[in-house]
Every structure is written in structure tokens, then in C-alpha cells.
Amino acid sequence: MKLHDLGEFGFIDRIAAAIAEKTTVKIGIGDDAAAVEPAPGHLTLMTSDMLIEGVHFDLNLSDPLTLGRKSLAVNLSDLAAMGAKPRYYLLSLAIPQRLDLEFLDKFISGMMQRADQFGVTLIGGDTCSSKGGLAISVTAIGEQLPQLVVRRSGARPGDLIFVTGTIGDSALGLELLRQGEKIGPLISRHLDPEPRLSAGIALAEAGLATAMIDISDGLLADLGHILEKSAVGAKMDLKGLPLSDQYRKEITKFSEDCFSLALGGGEDYELVFTAPVLLKDRVFSCMEACGVNVSMIGEITAENRLAITAADGSVYHPRRQGYNHFA
Amino acid sequence: MKLHDLGEFGFIDRIAAAIAEKTTVKIGIGDDAAAVEPAPGHLTLMTSDMLIEGVHFDLNLSDPLTLGRKSLAVNLSDLAAMGAKPRYYLLSLAIPQRLDLEFLDKFISGMMQRADQFGVTLIGGDTCSSKGGLAISVTAIGEQLPQLVVRRSGARPGDLIFVTGTIGDSALGLELLRQGEKIGPLISRHLDPEPRLSAGIALAEAGLATAMIDISDGLLADLGHILEKSAVGAKMDLKGLPLSDQYRKEITKFSEDCFSLALGGGEDYELVFTAPVLLKDRVFSCMEACGVNVSMIGEITAENRLAITAADGSVYHPRRQGYNHFA
Numbered sequence: 227m228k229l230h231d232l233g234e235f236g237f238i239d240r241i242a243a244a245i246a247e248k249t250t251v252k253i254g255i256g257d258d259a260a261a262v263e264p265a266p267g268h269l270t271l272m273t274s275d276m277l278i279e280g281v282h283f284d285l286n287l288s289d290p291l292t293l294g295r296k297s298l299a300v301n302l303s304d305l306a307a308m309g310a311k312p313r314y315y316l317l318s319l320a321i322p323q324r325l326d327l328e329f330l331d332k333f334i335s336g337m338m339q340r341a342d343q344f345g346v347t348l349i350g351g352d353t354c355s356s357k358g359g360l361a362i363s364v365t366a367i368g369e370q371l372p373q374l375v376v377r378r379s380g381a382r383p384g385d386l387i388f389v390t391g392t393i394g395d396s397a398l399g400l401e402l403l404r405q406g407e408k409i410g411p412l413i414s415r416h417l418d419p420e421p422r423l424s425a426g427i428a429l430a431e432a433g434l435a436t437a438m439i440d441i442s443d444g445l446l447a448d449l450g451h452i453l454e455k456s457a458v459g460a461k462m463d464l465k466g467l468p469l470s471d472q473y474r475k476e477i478t479k480f481s482e483d484c485f486s487l488a489l490g491g492g493e494d495y496e497l498v499f500t501a502p503v504l505l506k507d508r509v510f511s512c513m514e515a516c517g518v519n520v521s522m523i524g525e526i527t528a529e530n531r532l533a534i535t536a537a538d539g540s541v542y543h544p545r546r547q548g549y550n551h552f553a
Numbered sequence: 554m555k556l557h558d559l560g561e562f563g564f565i566d567r568i569a570a571a572i573a574e575k576t577t578v579k580i581g582i583g584d585d586a587a588a589v590e591p592a593p594g595h596l597t598l599m600t601s602d603m604l605i606e607g608v609h610f611d612l613n614l615s616d617p618l619t620l621g622r623k624s625l626a627v628n629l630s631d632l633a634a635m636g637a638k639p640r641y642y643l644l645s646l647a648i649p650q651r652l653d654l655e656f657l658d659k660f661i662s663g664m665m666q667r668a669d670q671f672g673v674t675l676i677g678g679d680t681c682s683s684k685g686g687l688a689i690s691v692t693a694i695g696e697q698l699p700q701l702v703v704r705r706s707g708a709r710p711g712d713l714i715f716v717t718g719t720i721g722d723s724a725l726g727l728e729l730l731r732q733g734e735k736i737g738p739l740i741s742r743h744l745d746p747e748p749r750l751s752a753g754i755a756l757a758e759a760g761l762a763t764a765m766i767d768i769s770d771g772l773l774a775d776l777g778h779i780l781e782k783s784a785v786g787a788k789m790d791l792k793g794l795p796l797s798d799q800y801r802k803e804i805t806k807f808s809e810d811c812f813s814l815a816l817g818g819g820e821d822y823e824l825v826f827t828a829p830v831l832l833k834d835r836v837f838s839c840m841e842a843c844g845v846n847v848s849m850i851g852e853i854t855a856e857n858r859l860a861i862t863a864a865d866g867s868v869y870h871p872r873r874q875g876y877n878h879f880a
Contacts, residue, residue: 252596252699252702253596253598253635253702253704256705256782257635257704257705257706257782258600258631258632258634258635258705258765258766258767259598259599259600259631259632259634259635259637259693259695260598260599260600261596261597261598261599261635261637261697261699261702262596262597262599263596263597263699264591264595264596264597266593268591269579269588269589269590269591270588270589270590270591270597271580271586271587271588272586272587272588272589272641272643272676272677272692272694273585273586273587273643273677274643274644274645274677274678274679274690274692275645275679276645276646276647276679276681276688276690278647278681278682278683278684278685278688279684279685280684280685281647281681281682281683281684282681304585304586305585305586307585307586308580308584308585308586308588310586310588314599316599316600316601316692317601318601318602318603318690319603320603320605320608320688349599350599350600350601351601352601352602352603352690354603354605354608354609355605355608356605356608356685356688357605357606357607357608357685357686358605358606358607358683358684358685358686359684359685361603361605361647361683361688361690363601363603363645363679363688363690365599365601365643365692366586367599368586370588372579372588372590375579375580375588377580377584378583378584378585379584438585439585440585455583455584
């Protein structure tokens with residue numbers, strides 16, 4: 227079947243039919259707006275991310291199912307960075323005529339995989355045609371008790387800086403994709419990132435993180451947001467930077483400096499967070515309970531700068547500063 | 554100044570600086586997600602609409618300030634159709650390089666005009682570059698007590714059907730724009746629609762409307778959604794259809810059938826709603842108190858069809874069925 231046979235409302239009905247019911251969803255897809263019952267005493271957290279063909283993804287390098295998974299994952303990652311429990315999402319799609327119904331079904335399936343995994347429910351959105359490329363806009367909605375929400379602004383001098391997982395894999399995976407490689411662990415990290423929801427929520431609910439952000443623009447850029455909002459500085463030692471074995475192996479083909487891409491590449495969707503020194507052991511045990519590796523990469527300082535020490539003890543000057551649209 | 558001098562984060566800071574504070578906004582622009590405090594006992598209502606260059610608007614026919622006003626207005630119209638009080642919105646923009654900062658400042662100003670008018674606060678979103686046209690995605694968030702929310706599904710046989718304002722003006726305004734006209738009341742209705750928030754909220758809070766929808770796809774299509782969701786039919790008399798004097802004057806240049814465009818044209822952003830016969834007088838006095846004209850255009854029936862009577866008493870067969878993307 228073709229999309230134009232199904233039509234706008236047929237396509238919406240098809241999506242709506244695949245959604246599991248949730249008791250807090252009072253009105254789902256099929257009215258002018260969705261209505262949900264907020265959890266008493268909780269804040270509602272909301273975040274929107276757009277994914278634009280030719281900017282965020284290339285349909286020659288990504289399959290529709292994985293693109294669907296990623297489109298939701300990157301939004302959930304923002305909720306993870308607040309320590310919020312994800313609940314609902316809205317999906318808006320501007321669809322070029324060249325994309326067929328099979329593509330869209332796979333895209334929606336991928337999105338539903340991530341939705342089911344994290345217990346979030348599609349409650350609404352919009353579909354329309356596009357004269358240009360595919361445009362995907364997702365709004366994700368989560369909840370958390372006010373006192374547990376983790377902001378970017380809470381880092382204090384003396385706090386330790388941690389990062390989950392490994393960094394640079396996604397950026398290097400993108401380079402490999404562009405060189406014609408199709409599969410591999412680094413490429414998977416780029417095409418199908420895992421939002422660190424269990425880690426983010428556990429850190430928030432245990433009261434361990436003083437500030438947190440997810441890495442979308444690159445470690446330096448995103449840590450920079452914490453430093454700016456918290457009005458602090460930091461010192462970082464590259465020796466502590468968590469790089470995967472695959473990354474260490476492949477990066478040598480691209481650069482003599484194995485740290486540059488990891489620090490500035492972006493789209494890791496790992497969490498960077500700060501915690502008081504006294505809670506260091508609890509941070510490690512909390513992350514172990516979540517099954518997430520965590521590394522200590524530095525310390526917050528009162529100075530208004532980020533000082534990076536290279537492996538040989540010298541001062542390291544980063545060559546790239548992370549992704550900035552329009553720059 | 555150019556957008557690439559300002560950069561992504563400079564552009565976001567510029568927008569954030571223009572926003573009035575609201576006590577229920579606990580975290581606004583500048584973190585991974587926004588956080589708001591829901592009103593106790595209320596449902597949270599959410600709606601997303603995308604506006605795509607070349608599909609929903611033509612930058613040769615619209616100025617940026619008016620486009621900003623409309624981008625928020627069409628989302629607020631969906632909240633009006635639920636009887637919800639608008640509170641917050643998120644804005645995502647994919648911006649092609651050819652658009653300068655002056656364009657964007659005017660667009661944001663227009664949006665802020667509508668936001669200030671209706672007391673809604675920008676709390677977040679996303680900005681990125683676009684390889685194609687300008688893409689605008691807005692998520693609007695409102696609140697209402699559960700028992701007051703008006704759905705599409707509540708129409709019952711015997712209920713009267715009402716519509717606010719006049720219809721067809723917007724569709725005819727678009728035709729005039731395409732023919733090279735620049736200004737006039739019909740064109741204003743198309744470029745700068747007025748969301749019927751006071752009317753929608755008043756009808757909900759007075760418990761008068763049994764079902765309600767806003768006209769975006771065309772009166773017949775949108776009334777059709779009420780009929781489908783309520784599992785009822787309707788009879789309509791074209792004599793009662795509210796057409797403006799300007800519409801009646803201009804439509805003769807385009808069509809011998811003055812009703813076709815009004816019934817199927819779309820983008821009126823008026824409200825169609827149903828109410829019990831016994832509440833008819835209260836509907837008129839409620840709308841008068843809001844300063845909004847309202848017309849009775851028909852009646853809900855138990856038959857599964859929409860029967861339309863022409864001015865001469867004959868059966869009227871509509872030639873257009875409203876807008877359907879992909880159709």
C-alpha cells in the first residue's frame with residue numbers, strides 16, 4: 227500500500243492502533259490535543275529535539291528502524307540528564323513524497339521499540355507532507371519530584387566530574403560510515419545510541435548528582451554548559467577519559483591525537499555529572515547497580531576555566547569545541 | 554549581525570532573554586529539559602503542529618512577524634478546541650542558511666506577541682540548521698479540570714451544531730494571495746488567524762459544549778471528525794452558514810458555488826461545537842460575553858451520515874472534502 231492510498235488520517239489510525247494503553251493517558255491520539263494526568267507532587271519535564279534529513283541523518287547511511295529508535299532515544303536522553311522518569315511523547319513528521327509506507331512503518335516500529343523499552347507512550351503529534359527532506363520533531367515528557375530534578379547549575383568547587391560509558395565512539399562511527407563501512411560497534415553507537423535513563427534516574431533519586439547533562443554536542447561543549455550555568459571551572463586529566471578498545475584501535479587511522487574527537491565529537495548520549503567527593507564510592511556502587519560503567523574524569527574548581535592535562539602531564543589545548551549549528 | 558556570528562547558543566540566549574517569568578515554570582530555557590509545576594487536580598493537555606515551508610507557508614506571501622504569530626496561533630487553536638487554558642509552549646526550528654537574523658528576530662517577535670496576548674510562556678525547544686526549507690514545530694501545553702475538557706466524541710442526537718465567526722475567509726484569502734493581492738481582510742484571516750481561546754474556554758467552563766473541534770482542514774472534514782468520534786450523523790442547512798460580506802463579494806470571482814470553498818477550504822481556526830437544545834440560549838449569551846459571533850448551522854442526528862440542504866431546499870453535494878496530507 228502507498229501512503230497516498232492510506233492518506234493522512236489512515237496513517238494516523240495505523241499508528242494509534244499500535245499503542246498500548248496507559249491509565250494516566252486520559253485522551254490519546256485522535257483529538258485536538260492529548261490529555262494526561264500529572265503525578266501528584268511531581269514536576270512535568272518537557273524537551274523537544276528535531277532531526278532533519280541532511281543535517282542529523284543521511285538516509286543512505288541509516289535504515290528507517292534504527293532512525294526511529296534514535297529519534298526517540300535522543301529525546302529520552304535529555305530526560306535522563308534531568309533525572310526524570312519518561313512518560314509520554316509527541317511525534318511530528320514532515321514526510322517527502324519519495325518515502326513509502328514501508329519506510330514509515332519501519333520508522334514507527336523502531337520508535338515503538340524504544341518506547342516499549344522505557345515505558346513511554348505516544349500521545350499525539352502531527353503528520354504532513356514535505357517539499358524537502360524528512361523532518362522529525364519529538365517532544366518527550368517526563369516526571370520527577372521537584373527536589374530530585376538535577377540541573378546543569380548545581381556543580382560546586384571540589385565536586386568530582388564523572389562520565390558514563392565511553393566517549394568518542396559515536397563520532398568515530400560516523401567517520402567510518404562516511405568512509406563506506408556499514409556495521410560495527412562504533413557505527414552502532416552512532417546510529418542507535420542508548421539513552422542512559424536508568425543511570426540518570428538512579429543518580430537523581432539517590433541524591434548523588436549535583437549537576438548533570440547528556441553529551442550531544444561533545445564532552446567539552448556539554449561540560450562547558452555545566453561550568454557556565456554553575457559559574458565554576460574544572461580540571462580534567464585525559465588519562466581518566468574512558469575510551470573504548472575499538473575507539474583506540476580505529477582512531478589511529480584518522481588522527482595522531484586520540485582525544486580530540488572524543489572531546490569534541492558529540493552524539494555520545496552519555497551522561498556527564500558532578501558529585502561531592504564524599505559521595506564518590508556511592509556513585510560507583512549506584513552505577514554498578516545500574517549496570518553502567520562510570521569514570522571519574524576531573525574535578526570542579528572555583529576558577530573560571532577548564533584546565534586539561536595531557537597524558538604526559540603537559541597542558542592540553544583542545545582543537546575542536548563541539549558542534550554548534552549555524553557556526 | 555549574522556546568525557552564524559551569533560551561533561546556536563547565542564540565538565537561544567537572545568530568545569531566552571525576552572521571556573517573562575512565570576512562577577509555575579521551575580526550569581525554563583537553558584537546561585536539558587524544561588520543568589513546570591502542574592496545577593493540582595488538572596489534566597495537562599498537549600498538542601504539536603508542524604509548519605513546513607512550501608507546504609504550510611510561502612515566504613513570498615507571508616512576512617516573518619505574521620508567520621511567527623500564526624505558528625503559535627494554530628497550536629493554541631487546538632487547545633481552545635479542548636476548552637484548555639494555554640500555559641506553555643516549546644518551539645523547534647530548522648533554519649536554512651538563507652534566512653538572516655532579522656527574519657528570525659521578527660518571527661520570534663510575532664510569536665511572542667501571541668504568547669503575551671494569551672499568557673503562554675516559551676519554556677524550551679530546539680534550533681538547528683536545515684538543508685531544505687524552514688521547518689517550524691510547536692508543542693503547546695495547556696491545563697483544564699478533567700470534567701471540563703471537551704472532546705470530539707461527546708455529540709448526541711438532537712444536539713445543535715454551532716460555529717464561531719465566519720468560515721471560508723482564510724481559504725479565499727489564500728486564493729487572493731496567490732493571484733497577487735497583498736492585503737485585505739480575507740488575506741489577514743489566512744495569514745494571521747485568531748485562535749478562539751476565550752470562546753473555547755468559556756464553553757468548556759460553562760459546561761455548554763458536548764463536542765468541539767477547531768476548523769483546520771475545512772468545516773466538513775472537521776465536523777466529520779466529530780461525527781465519526783461521536784458515532785452520529787448530522788443535518789446542516791447552508792442558509793445558516795456564516796459567510797462574511799467580503800467573502801460573499803469576492804467568491805463570485807472564483808466560483809458560482811459560494812459554499813464549496815467555505816465548506817472545504819480549511820484554516821479557518823474557528824470552533825465547531827455541539828450543545829444540547831436546552832442550552833441554546835446560554836450558548837448565544839456565553840459567546841456574546843466573549844465578544845464572539847456564533848451561528849447555529851445544523852443538528853446532530855442518529856443516522857450515520859451528513860445531510861446538507863442547499864438554500865433552495867434541495868440536497869447539496871459538496872465537491873471538496875477538506876485538506877488531507879498525502880491524499
